[in-house]
Amino acid sequence: MKNSTSFNLGNLTIRDLSKGISSGDVSPVDLVEVSLQRITRLNPKLNAFITVLENSAKEDARNAELEIKQDKYKGPLHGIPICLKDLIYVKGVRSTSGSKILSDFVPDYDSTVSRKLKEAGAIIIGMNNTHEFACGLTNINPHYGSSRNPWNSNRMSGGSSGGSVVAVSARMTPAAIGTDTSGSIRVPSSLCGVFGLKPTYGRVSKYGVMQLAPSIDHVGPIARSTWDIAAVLQAIAGYDKQDSSTADIPVPDYVKLISEKEESKEYKLAVPIEFFFDLIDSKVMRLFEKFVEKLHGCRISIEQMKIEKTEKIIDSWQDIRFGESAAVHSNWMKSRHSEYGKDVITMLEKGMDITAVQYIHAHKKRNEIRTAFIQGMKDYDALLVPTTIILAPFLDQTIVDIGASKSIEVYRALSRLTTAFDITGLPAFNIPAGLDPDNNLPVGVQLVGRPFDEGTLLKISNRYDQYYNISEKMTPPLE
Numbered sequence: 001m002k003n004s005t006s007f008n009l010g011n012l013t014i015r016d017l018s019k020g021i022s023s024g025d026v027s028p029v030d031l032v033e034v035s036l037q038r039i040t041r042l043n044p045k046l047n048a049f050i051t052v053l054e055n056s057a058k059e060d061a062r063n064a065e066l067e068i069k070q071d072k073y074k075g076p077l078h079g080i081p082i083c084l085k086d087l088i089y090v091k092g093v094r095s096t097s098g099s100k101i102l103s104d105f106v107p108d109y110d111s112t113v114s115r116k117l118k119e120a121g122a123i124i125i126g127m128n129n130t131h132e133f134a135c136g137l138t139n140i141n142p143h144y145g146s147s148r149n150p151w152n153s154n155r156m157s158g159g160s161s162g163g164s165v166v167a168v169s170a171r172m173t174p175a176a177i178g179t180d181t182s183g184s185i186r187v188p189s190s191l192c193g194v195f196g197l198k199p200t201y202g203r204v205s206k207y208g209v210m211q212l213a214p215s216i217d218h219v220g221p222i223a224r225s226t227w228d229i230a231a232v233l234q235a236i237a238g239y240d241k242q243d244s245s246t247a248d249i250p251v252p253d254y255v256k257l258i259s260e261k262e263e264s265k266e267y268k269l270a271v272p273i274e275f276f277f278d279l280i281d282s283k284v285m286r287l288f289e290k291f292v293e294k295l296h297g298c299r300i301s302i303e304q305m306k307i308e309k310t311e312k313i314i315d316s317w318q319d320i321r322f323g324e325s326a327a328v329h330s331n332w333m334k335s336r337h338s339e340y341g342k343d344v345i346t347m348l349e350k351g352m353d354i355t356a357v358q359y360i361h362a363h364k365k366r367n368e369i370r371t372a373f374i375q376g377m378k379d380y381d382a383l384l385v386p387t388t389i390i391l392a393p394f395l396d397q398t399i400v401d402i403g404a405s406k407s408i409e410v411y412r413a414l415s416r417l418t419t420a421f422d423i424t425g426l427p428a429f430n431i432p433a434g435l436d437p438d439n440n441l442p443v444g445v446q447l448v449g450r451p452f453d454e455g456t457l458l459k460i461s462n463r464y465d466q467y468y469n470i471s472e473k474m475t476p477p478l479e
Contacts, residue, residue: 009034009171011472014228017174018076021068028068028079028123032061035081035125039172042478046148046157048166050086051094051127057081060123067121076231076255078121083176085164086127087134087210088219090114097210098130098160100143100339101332111208112240113177113219120235125173129163134179134212135325135344136160137187137414138393142341146395149192150476151441155392158188158414161222165192168222170478175223175232181212182321183387183418185220189430190387190444193474195229195461196222200452201425202247204233205240213324214245216317216422225471226462229429230254233454249452257455258462266299267460269447270380275310276417280389281402283436287443288386291433298467300460302384309372310420312365317419319354319362326351370424374450381456387430387444389416421448429457431464432474442474 020026036054043049064079084090087097089107091114096102114124129147131139139147139162147162149155150170157166161178165188168176178185180198189196197220204219211217221232234255239248271292277285292302326333329348337345377383390400390413399407421428430444449457465471 009038009174011475012174013225013471014076014080014174014223014231015225017080018078018231021079022073024068028061028064029058031079032057032081032123032125035173039126042170042172045153046150046166046170047129047145048147048163048170048172049083049126050096050098050129050144050163053093053124053126057123057125064121064123074121077117077235080122080175081125081173082117082122082232083126083128083164083167083173084114084124085130085161085176085178087130087179088113088177089208090124090127093127095127095210096144097134098132098141098144101336103143107208109208112205112242113236114208116236122235128161128167128176131160131162132341132344133210133329134160134181134184135347137183137411139163139188140343140395148395149392150478151193152392152439154394155441156191156395158191158392160184162188164222165189165194165196168224169194169476175221175228177232177236178220178222179209179212180218180220181216181422182317182415183422185222186387186418186428186430186444186446187414189222191392191442193432193435193442193444193476194222194224195226195432196220196430197229197233197454198421198428199233199237199454200427202245203237203427203452203454205238205243205246207240207242211328213321213328215324216320216425218422224474226258226458226465227255230258230458247452252455254455254458258458262459266301267381268301268303269295269382269384269460270303270305270377271384272307272310272376273304274307275313276385279402279406279408279416280386281391283391283438284386284389284443287434287436288445291445292384294468295464298463300463303380305376305380307372307376309369312369313420313423316362316365316369317423319358320366320423321419322347322351323354323359326354366423369420370426373420373424373426373448377450382460383448385446385448386417387446389413391436391439391441391443417446421446426451427454427457429461431461432470
């Protein structure tokens with residue numbers, strides 16, 4: 001692959017590419033060129049990017065190549081192209097948040113995440129399409145067009161980190177950074193067949209990231225293998241004095257952690273029987289059951305368990321998410337009301353109706369739910385639940401049918417199983433479970449862990465990932 005742009009990003013992961021870059025067999029300049037060529041070819045169809053940073057990415061690649069030749073290799077992200085959801089600020093780069101209101105906004109400082117990525121040697125290659133202000137899970141955007149699912153471009157990518165997930169799934173870039181307030185990393189990761197991690201609340205700084213609902217906003221990595229997720233999380237995690245919500249807790253060496261040999265270790269997962277299977281499409285359920293069967297093949301056991309307080313999840317999340325979002329947008333709602341998309345302004349107006357009493361009670365419920373989940377997993381390494389209750393809907397769908405008699409709004413269907421882990425702040429990791437044989441569409445599952453125990457989730461996922469070679473199998477039909 002040396003000094004050639006003929007290689008295909010195809011199934012190459014950060015792990016593969018970083019080995020080549022550190023040895024001199026892969027040129028960061030060539031890698032960025034290949035990534036840009038793929039973006040040019042696929043983005044008109046899939047609409048994953050709002051802004052492509054062609055000139056700065058090429059310059060950064062030349063600088064990275066020079067540094068590596070001078071024996072200044074910084075680690076696994078050095079020379080790797082990465083993209084960011086278009087509400088994570090990069091100094092001097094337009095940051096629209098997928099909105100008309102911020103269509104010309106250019107921040108004059110870096111977010112902590114983009115600064116850390118640059119320090120790790122990563123090359124920021126572009127800004128990804130998102131649901132307007134991250135305020136939705138479909139990525140149907142009236143201002144910049146909708147991102148499309150690489151497995152079927154007539155289907156939704158999911159959102160609100162849809163563009164970031166599409167870029168990774170379609171091999172435009174090896175990794176991306178998204179945000180998650182209602183499931184916005186995990187939902188599109190499930191629908192598009194990639195790995196997506198919502199870390200523990202407080203593990204990754206939100207400084208320089210456009211807010212949606214500050215007490216449940218999370219920032220996390222999206223990639224095509226567990227190893228890649230570990231490498232990106234390693235770079236962006238940690239305490240930040242500029243974000244008071246971050247926790248001053250040491251960050252493990254995640255890459256080293258998942259590389260340790262542990263042949264005799266058997267992990268034990270719990271599947272809660274309440275709430276998560278009350279409403280679910282039969283196609284998704286079949287793939288979940290097959291995933292459980294496959295886990296037995298790599299020394300991961302499963303038990304069912306009961307968990308309390310699940311009946312409070314939806315109401316608690318809704319009052320916090322809608323109330324805080326309305327507070328964030330209250331001034332613009334008065335002065336620039338007509339510039340919002342219809343679905344977003346409707347949701348924000350619902351937030352204006354949340355009373356202080358409802359909001360306070362929602363936080364009380366939130367703490368009860370969190371305690372119940374932590375108590376429920378005390379005898380287990382992690383919890384396992386589906387990520388979404390449906391396959392990727394069509395772009396024009398607003399209602400989906402679950403079985404013969406139950407219809408539900410797409411937004412409610414996509415968010416149903418993810419919001420619990422935003423309000424509890426627990427780490428939740430989407431893992432590709434497989435493809436529906438009738439539609440050739442991906443389905444994901446969530447591994448959920450204790451606070452700041454992302455390492456265990458990564459170790460469990462990595463065992464499954466390596467055993468079944470997920471990054472090669474989950475390749476959308478784009479070539």
